[in-house]
Amino acid sequence: MKKVRVGIIGCGSITGKRHFPEYKANEHVEITALCDLVEERAKVYADEVGANVYSSFEDLLEDPSVDAVSVNLPNALHAPVTIKALQAGKHVLCEKPMATSVQEAEDMIQAADEAGKTLMIGHNQRFVASHEKGREYIQEGRLGRVYSFRTAFGHGGPEGWSVDGRDSWFFDKEKAFLGAMGDLGVHKSDLVRYLFDQDVVEVGGFVDTLAKEETKVDDNAVCIIKLKDGTMGTLTASWSHTKFGDNSTIIYGEKGVLRLEDDGDYSFIFYPLEGEPEKLNLGKIQTNEEGGQSKTGVIDEFIESILENRAPAVTGLEGKKALEIVLAALESSETKKILTLS
Structure with missing residues (x-):
């Protein structure tokens, strides 16, 4: 069975409540890396699945064991980190709002097109x-x-x-x-x-x-x-x-x-x-x-779109609109x- 190897950038509440448990529950996913400025936050999750731990997202993007990433960071960091991840050859699931300006959103879409990688926005x-x-x-x-x-x-x-x-x-x-x-x-x-x-x-x-x-x-x-x-x-x-x-x-x-x-x-x-x-x-x-938490469907759709080599339900263009x-x-x-x- 083919698996998508996933890295999570940012280990705040949205990772703990949604991304980490939903990736972990998906049979087509292997969580291979986690990153947070507060390294201990990343380590808590990494210890559960035997993943690599980083305090620098640039270091995580250099990890060859990562195929795709979730960008779970403050809004102002969504665009710059997403663009660097796409340029590093990773598929990206970016939390909403995708950016802080229309220009940033367009730059993200362009980066995904140029890299030939999936960009999905987390509108659940x-x-x-x-x-x-x-x-x-x-x-x-x-x-x-x-x-x-x-x-x-x-x-x-x-x-x-x-x-x-x-x-x-x-x-x-x-x-x-x-x-x-x-x-x-x-x-x-x-x-x-x-x-x-x-x-x-x-x-x-x-x-x-x-x-x-x-x-x-x-x-x-x-x-x-x-x-x-x-x-x-x-x-x-x-x-x-x-x-x-x-x-x-x-x-x-x-x-x-x-x-x-x-x-x-x-x-x-x-x-x-x-x-x-x-x-x-x-x-x-x-x-x-x-x-009150139930499965969002976002993670499964992201992974399926990668495995099926198709556009996700919430593309960069949808996120921009x-x-x-x-x-x-x-x-x-x-x-x-x-x-x-x-």
Whole structure:
């Protein structure tokens, strides 16, 4: 059985909760190297699987036993480290948001093309069962024409789950660039494009720091977005939902209403204009809370795309388009203008 030999760069919470356990569970993967500036963090995982340990990502990229890497670093490092990894001949799974500018994203895509290697961005909401079924219902015309939607992602903030707590890089403007919009909003901007299978053409945003005033990154954002076919909706991202988290999407169509991840018992509910509601429990959405974590599907898709020599579900271009939406929201908030996306 052919195996993909994987190195993980950055051993914070996202590695511990998702990348490491999911790589370890994949029968086509051998974890051969881990890297973190705090070497002990890498060693904890490496000892489990007999992998090499590095404190320098450049040294890991020189390791001939590594075919592919996960880049699980602060946002500002995503582009430079990903580009160097691709140039070193490694396939790359980069955490979201893929970059801090459109130019960086384009440079990453170009580097992947020139190297002939896979570049995938870690947008996991596409792989949630309720979202997959919601997309099917929309494409099958079960909702008829869709008029509007609202999608939200909110929790209490990274200090509740990050390995560094309140000292996390998430609150450092230089390292993170974006706050709640980069952490949560970009998940939903990708989800909107996935669900409706079309691009966003206009964005208006209100992005601010309201709950964590001592920080310099945004912690609350409300955006209005318009799709190519004229459908309108709102996207909310927040680090101030300290007790009642939200990860819901509600879609209003001419034939009914679809509620995804909006009910404690049923992750998928369709209320048709006529007939009984369809209620399905399709499993829990991924969260960082104890007991709420389920398999994301991201790791398996990354590995399968490498083995099958095909484009992954979330390419660099898809990651770039999700990034463009949150960057436009930020610019809209600063300029007080509606932004048009090409």
